[in-house]
Amino acid sequence: MKFTEAKEKYIQAWGTLGSSWGINRTMAQIHALLMVATTPLSAEDIMEELKISRGNVNMNLRALMDWGLADKVLISGERKEFFKAEKDIMNISVQVAKERKKRELDPILKLLNEISEVEGETAEAKEFKKVTKDLLKFAKQTESVLDLYAQSNQNWFFKILGKLR
Amino acid sequence: MKFTEAKEKYIQAWGTLGSSWGINRTMAQIHALLMVATTPLSAEDIMEELKISRGNVNMNLRALMDWGLADKVLISGERKEFFKAEKDIMNISVQVAKERKKRELDPILKLLNEISEVEGETAEAKEFKKVTKDLLKFAKQTESVLDLYAQSNQNWFFKILGKLR
DNA sequence: TTATACTTTCAATATTATTTGGAAGTTCAA
DNA sequence: TTGAACTTCCAAATAATATTGAAAGTATAA
Numbered sequence: 001m002k003f004t005e006a007k008e009k010y011i012q013a014w015g016t017l018g019s020s021w022g023i024n025r026t027m028a029q030i031h032a033l034l035m036v037a038t039t040p041l042s043a044e045d046i047m048e049e050l051k052i053s054r055g056n057v058n059m060n061l062r063a064l065m066d067w068g069l070a071d072k073v074l075i076s077g078e079r080k081e082f083f084k085a086e087k088d089i090m091n092i093s094v095q096v097a098k099e100r101k102k103r104e105l106d107p108i109l110k111l112l113n114e115i116s117e118v119e120g121e122t123a124e125a126k127e128f129k130k131v132t133k134d135l136l137k138f139a140k141q142t143e144s145v146l147d148l149y150a151q152s153n154q155n156w157f158f159k160i161l162g163k164l165r
Numbered sequence: 166m167k168f169t170e171a172k173e174k175y176i177q178a179w180g181t182l183g184s185s186w187g188i189n190r191t192m193a194q195i196h197a198l199l200m201v202a203t204t205p206l207s208a209e210d211i212m213e214e215l216k217i218s219r220g221n222v223n224m225n226l227r228a229l230m231d232w233g234l235a236d237k238v239l240i241s242g243e244r245k246e247f248f249k250a251e252k253d254i255m256n257i258s259v260q261v262a263k264e265r266k267k268r269e270l271d272p273i274l275k276l277l278n279e280i281s282e283v284e285g286e287t288a289e290a291k292e293f294k295k296v297t298k299d300l301l302k303f304a305k306q307t308e309s310v311l312d313l314y315a316q317s318n319q320n321w322f323f324k325i326l327g328k329l330r
Numbered sequence: 331t332t333a334t335a336c337t338t339t340c341a342a343t344a345t346t347a348t349t350t351g352g353a354a355g356t357t358c359a360a
Numbered sequence: 361t362t363g364a365a366c367t368t369c370c371a372a373a374t375a376a377t378a379t380t381g382a383a384a385g386t387a388t389a390a
Binding site: 024025026052053054055056059079 | 377378379380381382387388389
């Protein structure tokens with residue numbers, strides 16, 4: 001396969017994957033682009049390569065920085081800002097896990113804590129309590145796993161799982 | 166908190182969570198509803214409870230069955246079809262993991278295999294190969310973990326991780 | 331301080347995803 | 361075979377989300 005074709009496909013694929021992972025398509029594409037770049041890119045570079053507007057690039061770069069997946073780089077002698085991506089896939093996955101925990105798991109835990117103590121002793125209310133308590137337990141376990149994962153800075157996680165097989 | 170209020174909040178929350186997990190909002194809400202129901206529900210029941218159209222209920226019930234998260238139940242003497250949800254959260258998470266692996270990870274693995282063998286020896290092409298090979302390695306590790314998880318029918322996974330802490 | 335080179339914001343617009351509701355299809359008891 | 365009681369399909373409508381582009385903002389060199 002030709003390089004340009006491969007690169008194109010890779011960026012498309014990463015965009016699609018991103019959108020099913022809570023990261024919007026363009027954001028994921030910009031990240032993909034920065035991942036394979038040999039040097040930091042400017043907003044201009046990204047606009048050209050992905051054929052998107054300046055505003056869009058700016059918004060998504062900020063989102064990437066927010067998620068801890070990209071950084072500004074200042075190049076001396078250049079007025080422009082440049083950007084580079086975190087390239088270590090383990091770090092990326094830890095960052096994404098952290099963000100998603102904060103955005104999704106934490107609010108759910110809070111809610112489940114509240115509602116699993118619902119009033120009432122009808123069959124319906126009892127079933128409700130049972131289900132929400134199960135969910136709460138699972139959510140807490142998930143939280144522990146994610147905390148563990150976030151703390152590890154090696155590929156510790158996979159190494160151990162590998163040995164268990 | 167009152168039961169009806171708690172139930173409402175729970176269904177809303179599950180819907181929101183679902184949509185960031187590749188499950189559309191209504192599909193997740195129907196699942197949430199079935200989870201806390203004491204008996205199987207008909208399409209009609211779901212329409213009323215969630216205030217959505219028949220077509221929508223039908224489509225999403227089929228999707229839930231497709232994902233292995235709900236089942237038809239035939240009640241003797243009743244013409245209508247009834248539905249119940251898988252209620253065991255471990256089984257649910259395994260099912261979701263399986264489906265997402267199939268829909269997302271498998272295509273990515275296929276693509277990465279192809280493109281990490283891209284032609285060319287320029288700095289750019291080399292960086293590209295390096296990045297895509299890293300991604301491929303990570304994707305394969307993820308696949309192993311998911312396979313392991315899917316095979317286990319106990320909460321095996323969490324037990325072991327618990328001990329490692 | 332001013333002109334310039336850049337970045338950021340945001341209302342308007344375009345795109346994508348979801349939902350509706352009616353029409354067509356299916357099943358079954360009589 | 362009919363028709364009642366359902367289920368399924370799908371084109372059109374609606375809602376949610378992402379993108380654009382122009383205007384406003386900011387920093388820098390001279």
